[in-house]
Each structure stands twice: as structure tokens, then as C-alpha cells.
Amino acid sequence: MRRLHGMPLILFVIFLLSGHALVPTVSAQTSVPRLNFKDRTLSNGLRVISAEDHSSPTVAINVWYHVGSKDDPEGRSGFAHLFEHIMFKSTKNMKSEMMDRLTEDVGGMNNAFTADDMTVYYEVIPSNYLETLIWAESDRLATLNVNEDNFKSERAVVEEEFRQSYATPPYGKLRLLTEQKSFTVHPYRRPGIGSIEELEAASLDDVRAFHNTYYRPDNATLIIVGDFDQKQLDAWVDKYFARIPKPSAPIPRITAKEPERTSEKRYTEYGTNVPLPAITLTYLAPPEASDDAFALTVADAVLSNGTSSRLYQSLVYNQQLAQTATSVLDLREDPALFLFRVILASGKKPEDAERSVLAEIKRMQDEPVTAAELDKAKNLLVTAQLRERETNNGKAQALGNAAVLLKDPNRVNTDIERLQKVTAADVQRVMRKYFSDTNRVVIYYLPQSMKPAASAANMNEKKQATDDKAGARR
């Protein structure tokens, strides 16, 4: 069998005499082994990317649909995600939950996720079931057929998901606020999980319309990684997917452009069940496909990857202002967000945490990061990539992201080199470019007990009480 994967890696092992034992030691850079793949497009527009790897008798299948929460219909926020759940219900040829029979019941697994820009369905199965699953994926693309009962019970599940992930955790509501307050025009402003009211408004007709509009071969990318024979795979894909027609209507695309921010915006919200204040700062960042994404990725790692990172060392370790302080580069197809999230330590003031985050941003703008920090960030990022690629599904997701969001699957092989080339000057440049005062949204999310009472006198009393308590607890 041909072996496409597993290229030579640059790994020099030197032996040196140390103590009483001969041990291998470092030197050397480890590179990410090249991921070789085949890329073809059927005449109906379905893109098929496949990578053979016979190290285990399993295969991962991904179907990436280029439709996400940003495509939720008006008045139906949360719909793309609700629809993702419905894709596990009946088709013309399959009963509800048959995907589970074909995967879980034979020792495999399946799942799916909905993001802002795409919806991804995936399975990992014993490789002898590959033809079965290619059929099943083609079937739910072509013949989804859901009844009212299934729709309603699954909608109830999604409402419980909303409660479990957003209404119940202490900082769940802050995650919703972050989306709502960070965008003014772009549909990214609507949280992908939606709201109970808009989920309740969704109907079976919405399901049919959404399926017809977005679930079509020319809006899908099929990715197969693992134990298969290339020729055999191509024949199965042709047999089950090529027969699905390509609709003539164009695929609707979001055209809304998020305007540049012109002044800082600040919000304060309160929550019950919130033990400690939290703050979130967001900056509009460029799309994932932008060249600046590389330097921003490195900047993000310098700021908050690990406990030697700048935010941890400053806010958590040295000043002990925060229990967590992280940055997140939330890359998207359209304008992205660079976020800072801090949950305060007890007795500390959100204003002080904000000031410290801003000081760390300014330091990144004023002086280049050190060579050691740059090197560390790159080693952390390479290790994370290697870990992602330990599994067939990890490789498939890397290919999907490159093909669908970056428009070039080969970026799984070339991006790492571009990341390695990022210089300290590049990092300083993007920090200056994107982290201006006018490009900032600041959200304070505070315990209900900190909410000012109606009268000024009450407010002062309350503030005094809070300060006392905070002091006593230290």
C-alpha cells in the first residue's frame, strides 16, 4: 500500500557523556511532518481532500459546510446550530439517530460543531466502515427529512444546551455580551447559541429552507484521513456524492461590513451567581486569511500562552490582581476579535486589572519582544500543532480549516514555516496597528451586589461595605 504520510523529519540526536550514563540530548529542531493529501473537486462542486495514513485501522471523516452562525436567518439567531442538531435526525433512507448506529455502535464516534463561519460534522470509525459512512454523509446532504416531533425534542435539547453552557456557569452571560457588544453591523453580533425566544420561534419550514439554501455539494468539503485505499475511496465518493445535483441558485453570502471602530466603547453589566468581577477587552482584528494573522498568533502566545507569559506573570503572579488573565485570538473569516479576559482575584478592583492589561499592550507596542520570548512562543505553537496531528481527526480538522477558511489546504504545510519567520519587529508592528485606544470595547461584568443602588447615599454605603469585606478577606 502506498504510504503518503510520514515524511522524513529533521531530528538530529547527539549522544554526549554526562554523569555515568549515555543519554540522548537536545539539539535540533523538530519540524511538523509534512501532511500529504489529494485534492479534487467533483463536477457538482464538492471538494474532496484525502490523506492516507495506515498507522491505525481507523479513518476520520469530516464534512465542512461553509455556513455558520453568521448565516442565521433574521429573527432566528441560533438557527445554524439548531440545524446542526437536526442533521442527526431522519432522512429518506435513515431513521433518527442512525448516524449513531453506524458509528458509536461499531466502535466509532461522531459529533459536530457550529462556529461563526462553518458547520463541521465528523466521524471516526473502524476503517472497514468507510463506504457505509460515505453513503450516510451523502444521504443526509441529499435527503434530510425531519418530522415535527423530532424537531421539537431536539430544539428542547438545544435550549438545555443554552442553559447549561450560558445561563448556568458564572461567566456564561459575559460570553454572550462579548459577541453582542463587539460588533455593530456584522451578524457576528448575534451569539451563535441564540436565545430561548428565537429558538422557540424556529419551525420545520425554516429547517427545509436552510437545508435547501446551504446544504449543497458546492458548499461542502469532504475530508478523509486514515486507513483507506485511494482508488477505492475515489470510487465510493463518485458513486455516492457525484449523483447529488448542484442547485442553480447562488449561495447567499454575508456582505455586511463591520465598520472600523472610531472610539472606545464601555459597558458595565451585572449578574447573579457571579462571585468575582470579570473584565473583557476586545479589539477588532483582521480576518484569518490576512498575512497579519501570523504575527498576531505569535503576539497572542507571548501575551498569554503558559505561566511564563506576560499576562500571567504580571496580573496573576506578580501583582496578584487576577485569578485568570488570558488573551484569545478569535480568528474568523470576516473581521476577527483579539480578546483579553480577566477574572479578578478577590478584593481587587477591575480598574486596576484593566490598567495592567493596557500596560502590557503598551509594552508590546513600545519595545520588541525578546528573542527568547519569540523562540518560546514558536516552540509552544509547533508543539500544539504536533499534538493536534497525533490523531486522524486532528489532521482532518487542520485540512478543513485550511481548505474552507484559508482557501488553500496546503497551508497545513506552509503556515508553520511562515509562523517560524515572524520577527520581533512584525509583532511590534501588528501590536501598534490593531491595539489603538479607539479600537477597544471594554466590558465590566460584576456581581449583582456591586450594582449601585438608586440613591447616591445608598451607593456610597454599599461601596464602603464592599471595600471592607474585600479588605477583610485578604
Next chain:
Amino acid sequence: MTAIKIFGRAILTTFLVAIVLSFAATPTFAQQETPPPPAAPRSPVLPVPVEKVMTNGLRVIVVERTTAKGGMPLVSAQLFIKNGGEVDPSNLSGLANLTAALLTEGTATRTAPQIAQAIEALGGSLDARARWDASSVNLTIMSSKLTPALAILADVVRHPAFKDEEIERQRQQLLDQLSVALRQPGALANAVASRVLFGETPYGHLLTGTPETIKRITRDDIVKFHATYYRPDNAVLVIGGDIKAADAFKLAEKLFGDWQKTPGMIPTVNTSAREAITKFKPRVLVIDKPDAGQAAVLLVRPGLPRKDPDYFRAVVTNAVLSGFSGRLNQEIRIKRGLSYGARSVLETRRDIGPFIASAQTKNQTGAEVASLLMSELKRLSDEPVNDTELTPRKATLIGGFGSSLETNAGLVGQVAALALNNLNLDEINHYIANVQGVTAGDIQKFAGARLGTDASSIVIVGNASAFLDSLRKQFPNVEVIREADLDLNSPTLRKSGGDSSQMKP
């Protein structure tokens, strides 16, 4: 550079390994298709662990998965101590956890920032933690950087400084983290369940400790804990991934060979779980949390120790209940839409561990979920499991086990779990046969004898006003404790007097 992934269809993840099974063909209707059948399966090749015991008593286990065999150029390592939270003195719960957390916060020759800097410069991180029965430091690193990374791991295990300044810093962080964690109904319900089941015996407390006990721990307690349990003859080092066994043994010898064996015996541990279980009286307990966005509903009862002869019967029985297509999720999520996910966990320990079935649901349906958890447990002993149901559940279990071996960290974790319980490491290669050997009759018998509802408690943390009336109709003896009156240090779980000075605002 990957996008943030949100909203999975399921929070559960299970996986692979080839299984021979053909599903029943769907009858063919006009124009309807049936799925193409599977081809012949291919067998997985599982790695074989090799081991050595060093002269100081340190057991070293290596599992090779080199790049030549398709692995990534990565190595995972875990050094574990065979004691954890179960040896916390009862008034100092959280001691094992705090000790483990402090390992990476300074050694005789490195400060906390220097340790973080050194390991992260190599692209890795050290994850130090205590759990039940063990304390461990974990590492995954590029294979080219293993030598310096493992040297740092050895340093933090052998020479932690436990500086006062770092103890205070960790203490404050733990207190803050706990104040957030215990606001989650699910986390709070689990903490309550441990007390309900194990009372005042060692598995009854929170692994992290409570605010009261965390504040009580002194540097002397930590130093003594480390000196007592962190010794080579009470430790195991597992290394797996892209390294030759011979090289791994040499490296272990270099870094741990001069670790002195402490004179004297390792203290024997009595977790008294068995004793607690005999005193265990089932309760139906509601923690009233009016601001809860959902109710966390738990069924808790005694499970079994890892080395119990019924282990595999228990594992397969649990798989009938748990997993995406297990009975709990079928009844609670798929049929009724009452939760995002229901599951059960049979946590085996060195001594008897807990069995916990759980789901989170809107407050109004808390009682309905509680009775579904009870009835599904009962059904296991009332009627035999049909083979058409059992065969797929076994496949799921075997697939999940296979997938847990897919990454180096997972592989090392599975081998470490066997080593911790002094089980034959070869069990990895008998897992499939052990699972396949369990019959429907075994399950019914096991469930009747050891998983009955008569010894089961219900714990619900949520807004009681929404479900209390219907709960009382099913269970006459419901106890209600207001969140403000809850005391996790006490086996009654109730604050004695009216002292609320330790309460958070």
C-alpha cells in the same frame, strides 16, 4: 491558527478500534436505500509496555511509539506518587492538592517564573496535580527536547522549595478558584455527593479542600506530606511516544538514579470506604440555590474498587447506561429533550469508588430527571439486556478505549492507571476480550447484587421552588438545605449554629 469551536452536538466524546459487527439490514422500500455493509475488519496493533525497577525502588515503564511507526515526534511522560487526596488529614483536606500544585512553584535552584520559563521555552508545560490515590506531574514535549524537559520534571518532584510566599500565592488562587467552581450547580452537587456517600472517611472531602481547610494548611504540613509520600519506592515514571526504550531507561537513571530512598516504611493507608459504605444511609437531598440557571441532578451510590473481580462486569453494565446512545441519554435527552446530556460514571479507586448518574436540566424538570435516573438503574436488575442492545454498547466501550490510546498522553495515562493499581500492564492487550466476555446474564446479576436503587441517594442542586413539590410526591423524605446553610466539611452537610462568618457575600 484554528477558529474557536463552539456548540458541539454532544459533550461526550468516544471513539474507535475495529469491531466485527453487522447491523441489521433495514427493509428495502421502493426507492429506499440501505447502507452499504462493512468490509472485513483490520486488527489494531497495540503497543507493548516494557519496564524496569531502579535500585532505589522507582518503577520505570516505557511504551515506544516512534515516528517510524507513524507517531508524531512527541513524547509524553508522567511521574506519579501512589498517594493523593485520600491521605489528607480530615481537618486539612486539600493538602495533597496544594502540595502537588506547589511543586512547579519553585525548587532549590529555580524560582517559579524560572521553571515556567524553562519548560515553556522547550514548547511544553508541566501539569502537576493530586487526584484520589495518586499525585502526578505530566509532560508532553517534542521528542528532541525531552532531556532538558524531563530534567525540570525531576527537579520539581525531588527538590520543591515550598517557599512561604508561594504557599500564600497558591492558597489565595485556590480560594478564588473554589469560589467560582462552587457556584456551578454540577460541581457543587458532586461535592455534596461525596459527603453523602463517604461521610467523614477520606474519600468524603473535596479534593481541593474547602475554604476553611485550605486556610488551615501550614508549610510544615506540606513539607511533611512531601517527605512522607514523595519517595522513589512510592513512585512510578511512565514514558511513552517517540523514544527508544533503552534511551528512556538511561535518561530515567540519569535523572532519578540518585533519588534517595527514604528510610522507613511508606505509611499504610486506610481509606475506610468500606466502613463508610456499611453506614451509608440513602438520602434525598436538595441544595436550594435560587439563582441556579439549571438544576444539577445526581444519583449516587457505592461502586467498587478497581481490583474488584467484577470490574469488567461493572464497566460493561455502566456502558449500557452511559455514552451518547446509552439508556440515560436515550431516555433523558433523545426521547424527552430534558437535558443536553445524561451520563453515569463508575469511578473505581484503590478502595470503593462512587457510582454517579447525572444530568443537568431546567429547574422545573429536576424531579422528572431524578425519577428517570432511578428507574433506569432499576431496569438493569429487573430485566436482562437484549443482545441487540448489548453488542453495540460493548463496541462503543472498546472503541472508546482504543481512542484513548491514540495520543501519547492518553497512552501514558492508561498505562499509569494500570500501574497505580498494580495490575498487569498486559491488560491493555486483553481489554477487548475482557469486555466481550461479559454476558447479559452477568449484567443483570451484577446490577441486582451491586447496583441496586435501594442503596442510592439523590442529590439535586437547583432552584428548589421549581421542583420540590413534584419531588416530594416521589420521595417522601426529601431534605432541603439552603445553599447558605451548606457546610461541605460536615457529614450532615449542615452548618451547626448560626455562624455565617465564613460565608462569601
